[in-house]
Amino acid sequence: MDGEQHQRLGSKRAKTMPEIKATRLSGSARKKSLSKWSSYSTVSWRIDAKKDYHYTLHTSLSQESHWCLRGWYEFQRWLLPALIGILTATCGAFIERSVELYGSLRFGYCPTNYLLTEEKCGGAWIRHAEQGQPYTMYVGVSCGLVLVAALLVRFVAPCARGSGIPEVKTILGGFTLDGVLSFKTLVTKIVGLGFSVGAGLSCGKEGPLVHIACCWSNCLSALAPRWRTNEAKRRELLSTAAAAGVSVAFGAPLGGVLFSFEEVSTMFPSRTMVLAFFAASVAALTLDWWNPTGTGKLTLFQTAYNTPPAYAEYIGFIILGIFGGLIGAVFVHYNIMVCAGRRKGTWWRNRVPEVFEVLLICFFTAVTSFPNRYTCVLSSATIRSLFHACYDASPSKPNMMGLCDGMEPRTDLALSASLLLAGLLRFVQMTFTFGAGVPAGLFVPCLFTGACLGRVVGLVAHSVNAMIPGSTIVVNPGVYAMVGAASVLGGVCRVTISLVVIMFELTDGLQMVVPFMCACLIAKFVGDYFTAGIYDCAIRLRGYPYLHEPDECAFHKSAEDVMDEDLEVLDCEEQTIGELLQTLRETVFSGFPLVRSARLRNRTLIGYIHKNQLLQHLEDKVKTSQLVSEGTRVSFRPPAGSHAEDLSGFVDSTVYRVVKEMPLKEVHEMFRKLGIKLIMVEEDGQLVGMITKKSFIDHVDEIERAEVEGTLERDFTGTFLQEPLLEKGESPSGKSPSRMSP
């Protein structure tokens, strides 16, 4: 087969249109490189790193530049993360205040100043209940608030919907998504988030804050030349911003750095970590200064459990871990199903406009939430009570919402039923809410569901413990609520270490670290058995290109199976600028491999040429230079002939090469770890194919889908993920392939 293909390629090439120098290798009908993701462009870390080196060489590294300039460049590296931290924390404080205000407007208003919450208004506060219409007003105000958020998202910035984490992950994975990080999105998200969370929708502000931080990062980096032109540097700053976002969302600076490392970022060298660390600290300090919780502490759900749980209690934690994993998997399954059902072009979307759908969800949420005392108020207030201990006598003890009987927990069946109902309600609500057309995160609803479930398990454990004569164990149902919350969140997002750190910074529960660790691990395993994490599923559903960590089993496929054989190549033979320009203008590709000589069947790879750069250069040259015309000959190899235009500077000779036997797993590792855009495939020193990151993702998806066939996962979520929908307008089998048929 080896020699056969060799010949076939050769003969084919020799015959095809000799007047066009961009020669096509192999005749297969489909040009794989132009995959369905042709509208996204890929970032090459290696090229950008080189660019940055040359940029800084003339400024900060050069000994000739003034020390002020060098100092300024070094300072910028720290200034940007600090600014991101400060701005994100300020936005976070603003959102927190607006959520409180809108949340309280559902119950009443302050006639002296409509911008005051119940707490600050004091005696003048008028409750809707006093006017006899609490339920109606609750539902009405909620729907009104959500309407504002939905209209903003629909007409100002559609990218501001949802949590934004799948988009941020994709961008950090090395692709560009237009508009996701624009200033318009930023403003819409900040304003809209207050409305959607304050309206009592089953959503949180945590994921969106990561998105907000990333928007700030993008907007700020547009101001600094070193970042503006360098996509890799911008991604470094985005990783930093993600840490600041979580730092603000949970008051958890450490958790932020780890979340950015574990869940969001693809590249996270130690230099980025130090910057992320810095941004998270600045964000935490700024948030502390704004003091949105009013307690003077960053800890959102301060608890006071000072003794580690007994060993017997681990039974309860393990059960919670298993439940958390199951709940997470069920959530992922149904949420993806719902989201798939409301994509553009579906039966539902054709009939129901997005804004109306959001209103429906809000109506349903408000109507079902009002009667239950735990779902009626904002989720965070309920979570605070659920986490807390009844025996705590400190002045900072929150309103325990009927969970306690004096200093003892209430254990009656009615309470358990009410809590379970609350958890179930929120679960159903969040299944519909996540992915709807408003800014909405899912951390808080997950914590809520888990906390309700955990508290119930805790009540059961408390009762069982009370029945054991002589038991010295003190069961705190609040501890179970915390573990339950961590489990459900772990089951939905499949994060481990960052979740434990976040939980522990949220609750100050150092003694709870080991239970958190156990529950998160178990939830992750149980969940992974059924589905992938919610963000990964959302990425697939929305059709974003994303390269996951390589699979253990990707050894039995090789580079040959995923490479594009049908290549247009340039060669080093004599040609004129005019011919070259024509080739460049006609192509649909963003670049060409350069080989020694297509005519002499010598496909020794010389390098790779990026189209836009070269086209720009040639057009400028022809216009401005008097010595160069369309008839001038060009040369791609260093000793340019006397009258030839030397284009060797445009040849990237260091492009990565592999042989076609290279296992898929290693190709995968190269793309992921080295941050490269394309790999050339050689055989016996001759170019035989090319793999771009996009076509690679495409093929890996195909291979995985083929392998998954028949297994549980496919039955569970595979059906919705079969054909990702492109939200960018064109259908995947649309324009691009037809332009490529020979």
Add this chain to the structure above:
Amino acid sequence: MDGEQHQRLGSKRAKTMPEIKATRLSGSARKKSLSKWSSYSTVSWRIDAKKDYHYTLHTSLSQESHWCLRGWYEFQRWLLPALIGILTATCGAFIERSVELYGSLRFGYCPTNYLLTEEKCGGAWIRHAEQGQPYTMYVGVSCGLVLVAALLVRFVAPCARGSGIPEVKTILGGFTLDGVLSFKTLVTKIVGLGFSVGAGLSCGKEGPLVHIACCWSNCLSALAPRWRTNEAKRRELLSTAAAAGVSVAFGAPLGGVLFSFEEVSTMFPSRTMVLAFFAASVAALTLDWWNPTGTGKLTLFQTAYNTPPAYAEYIGFIILGIFGGLIGAVFVHYNIMVCAGRRKGTWWRNRVPEVFEVLLICFFTAVTSFPNRYTCVLSSATIRSLFHACYDASPSKPNMMGLCDGMEPRTDLALSASLLLAGLLRFVQMTFTFGAGVPAGLFVPCLFTGACLGRVVGLVAHSVNAMIPGSTIVVNPGVYAMVGAASVLGGVCRVTISLVVIMFELTDGLQMVVPFMCACLIAKFVGDYFTAGIYDCAIRLRGYPYLHEPDECAFHKSAEDVMDEDLEVLDCEEQTIGELLQTLRETVFSGFPLVRSARLRNRTLIGYIHKNQLLQHLEDKVKTSQLVSEGTRVSFRPPAGSHAEDLSGFVDSTVYRVVKEMPLKEVHEMFRKLGIKLIMVEEDGQLVGMITKKSFIDHVDEIERAEVEGTLERDFTGTFLQEPLLEKGESPSGKSPSRMSP
């Protein structure tokens, strides 16, 4: 230059000894690949990963195997980390108990049972003071205890000396070091550590516990076939073990995972993180069960600061951060100087035997420590008091050692002087102790020094605050002690996020996270300005091969500058088994690049052949098979001739290739991130050179040393690091190069 070299290589090759098929490319006198690290062997993650895949393919992945077997293989993955956690925690508890016992023996003894500490002995305890010789007994017992530790290390397992972290880092970086992780080292370290720490030497048990955990990991992996034969899998387990070690050392499971990630491991994919997480949890639970602190909590230095510090206090924290960085740099400088002065072959070592040196250090330590009340007792007791608040009225409040005046801190000058003296003493002691011939870590002495300094700064801040009329700030000197401890540790080790998590798990000071972060970052920057971290300097001093994170500025060098041009290659031309065997037996290299045909000047790279495998196969074949003799022809390419022996299975055709223009930084990233052993360098599809990981490290070191020349860092520590000493016996310019001269 291009064409010139091309020709030179070609003509040279055609002439050299035609009877030996292993042809040498280029005639340069020095074979760079055989660098000074020829005694270490390199691990290739990619080859091991493939091996593991094929191994599991026949067991756990195969559908035919019994489910029991498949289950057992999956179970092993979890069993090993769990066992490592349990065993390490048990060792940690044992060491803690022995340290307490030995520590109290310096002050007295229990006549009823010599194995009881003062606390457990109760009234029967006899203090040496009662017999009139407390100082003499203190010094005598200390020296006696240290003597045991030193003799154990000297005569049983020399690898058990020091903290072991530089060795573990090197091993995880992909090299093998003999004996470092053996069972003998393990036992010596466990027993010796109790003696050296209990004797009051200025050292801690934290670093060595990481080493102990790694020894367990190595010993256990020898029992499981999947790990025994696979160096990459073993390294995965070692990363896991490092997390368990720190988890036990500080009672900090999260800090352990992060320390393993940030400081120790080179490869840390998310799969390893989950396992590390699991091992750390199991270790923490087991330690909790042993309850060595007697408090029922893992937190070693439990404090009770519940309010975040005021903004003005950050001035103090920043000062502490700067001091921490400076102290760290000074420590690294002098410690490396001391260690360099006592290496094998130096003036000092030729005159003073190692055991005697340790005794001298111990004598000096004991004599200077006794008079000061803070250095007289074990470091951890002093640290506990220094961290604690005077106003704390809880029953768990430790003996405050004269730091308080009732509920208020004492602020007199005598106390400050005494604390500063204690800190200085410990600093000088640890400079001599770290690297001496006993098991000794440096975390606790660093914490001690930093805590003393921090407490003094805190006392100053307290006095200043008292002088400001109307100040509402409450200054807790204990908070400064904590920040100071983190700063000095950060300045010495240059870790950031893991240190913050460890400090916070050590002290339960959630409100202190932001101050810790600031102090650690500042300490790292100040320290980095002067020297590298202690572990990196120790690695260089001891002459271990280690590949650091790539430098920003490695763009102006390329693969060409570091490649070995003088290669022995095999080619695909006709040869017999006898000829091949002779070549294999004669070579000093561990493998050969295989090219198309050396005679026809066709150096197209076919692949790479590992010597040992092939030699083994051929020798077996000649002995056992009747069809194969020394005269049989061999073929390296798939369609083997009718009578030729097919050796294509021994050719690794997927070896990585780069062109010679590839920037050094990218070559560096490939070695580090892909875990590979060698890279072939091509030019126009022809092999021109080879880079092995070892030769690469060698060259990077050389280049760095050349560049650093004249800068501050070189003046500061460079002089000691100029010529790393090989502790493995041979001198760097010894046997190897002479065997290679043509």
